[in-house]
Structures are given as C-alpha cells and as structure tokens.
Amino acid sequence: MNIIVLNSGSNGNAVYVESPRSGAAVLLDCGISRRQIEVRLKVHGRYLQNVRGLFITHEHADHVRGVPVTAKMYRMPTFLTEATWRGLRMNRPHKGHRFIRSGETVKVEDISVQAFPKSHDAQDPVFFLVTIGELRFLYVTDLGVHNDEVARLLGEVDAALLESNYDEHMLNTGPYPEHLKERIRAPHGHLSNLQAMELIERHCNGRLHTLIFGHLSENNNTPEIVQREIDAVLARRPDFRPRIVIASRYEVGEVLSVG
Ligand SMILES: [Zn+2]
Ligand SMILES: [Zn+2]
Secondary structure, eight states: OEEEEEEOSTTOOEEEEEOTTTOOEEEEOOOSOHHHHHHHHHHTTOOGGGEEEEEOSOSSHHHHTTHHHHHHHTTOOEEEOHHHHHHOSTTOOSSOEEEOOTTOEEEETTEEEEEEEOOSSSSSOEEEEEEETTEEEEEEOSOOSOOHHHHHHHTSOSEEEEEOOBOHHHHHHSSSOHHHHHHHHSTTSOOBHHHHHHHHHHHOOTTOOEEEEEOOOSSSOOHHHHHHHHHHHHHHOTTOOOEEEEOOSSSOOOOEEOO
16 A cells, blocks of 8 residues: 655644555545645645545544545545534535444445544544555544554554654643643643553554654654654564654655555
C-alpha cells in the first residue's frame, strides 16, 4: 500500500491511502481544504478522482474542514458515525454520507476500513484500521488515554500513524492557561510523547515496517524531541527497526510504500 500524509496537526489532518493494485484510494480525515488536498496530491501525481471515500474520525474542525466541498465536488461518499454527523454543523457533507458503527468494516474496492472506538472529547470518535491484501495500516490520533485495542493492533500492523501530541515538560512549563493544559492531559485529550513511546516500546514488533508520528502540537512539541525519544526506544529495542517518519504540520509528506 502507499500512504501519503497530506497534513497532520491541530491545523488540519488528512491521510491518503492507496492500493497500488487497483489504483483506488481512501482519505482518512479531511481537515484541510479541497484545494490544498488537490495541490498536495498533485505533487505526487495523485488525484482526488481516485479517492473512493472520506473516512472521518470525529467532528473537530481539524478533521472535517474540507468535507463539504470535497464530497460535493467529487460526489464522494463520507463515512462517519451517526453521532459524529450530528456533531457536525457547518461541515456536514451535503449528501452521500453513510453511517458506520464502531467495530464495523467498510469495503471500497480492495480497501477495507474498520472503525474502533476511542477516548476523546467528541461525540463518538473512532480510529481506523485500513487493510489492503495482507497489509494493515493503523491510523490513530486524538487519543486521550491508553487504549487496549490500539495496543493490540500495534503488534499486528505493517504501518501505523500514532499521535505524539505533546512533550510533558513543554506543556507543564509553557504559556497555556492551566485549564487548557488540563484539557490536553485529560483522558479525553491527546496522547503525550511519553504515552506514545510507551505504547510502541511495549507492543510493537518486527512486523512494523513504517511508523509515523503525527498530530504534533505546535507549541508543546518539536519534531526533534519526538526523534530523540523514539531513538531512545529503538536503542532499547534492537529487535525492530521500522522506518520512522515525523509527519509535518505544514507540508505534504513523501509517498510511503509499505509491503
Ligand atoms: Zn485533531
Ligand atoms: Zn479532536
């Protein structure tokens, strides 16, 4: 499978996942504009025409901003939970949406997408497992707290995008007001570097080929800190050597071929 992170962070999230065999693709979250999606896909010779569906994790603007225009212009189905749809106001797809339930698997051409529940301050938020042939990609951001299903799946996938939102020290000593710091740390908030590294160290194994860190905070994290922390994990775990990618808040990533 091919994965392209179009953007990752509180300013917008969208990840393109493609089957090299069929040429079909899906978009996981649609939190940047239709125009930006087009521009960023074109860098790699890809087009929204190949995308067969938008899969939405939850109703926060950084995950849905581009939904109405993209879905309308490309007559593209939007897959989301019913509560997420109700939680959307301005960003509702005008038609062609389909409800998914936690645990349900949706198949579009040769791409399967399964939704799982997660803890976050949204109506019925989910994370996704994408399967193409034998290959599996786990997409998890906006996760408030350790999740058993994420832990299990990290040991059973070929690629993963895991949130590594904030560095504890930067958040604690940074300029945010105390109530906002609390919200970020809460079980319905975001995953810290420490929490992400712990999940990886405990549950990943040699199967993991590509590990992407995403949804890094602009004010409470840096790519350098995340790199240093994963280097420390890898030094303790010589049994697995995934390709490490730190997704950008600002520009499109490389085409990541897995398998
Ligand atoms: Zn988010
Ligand atoms: Zn969110």
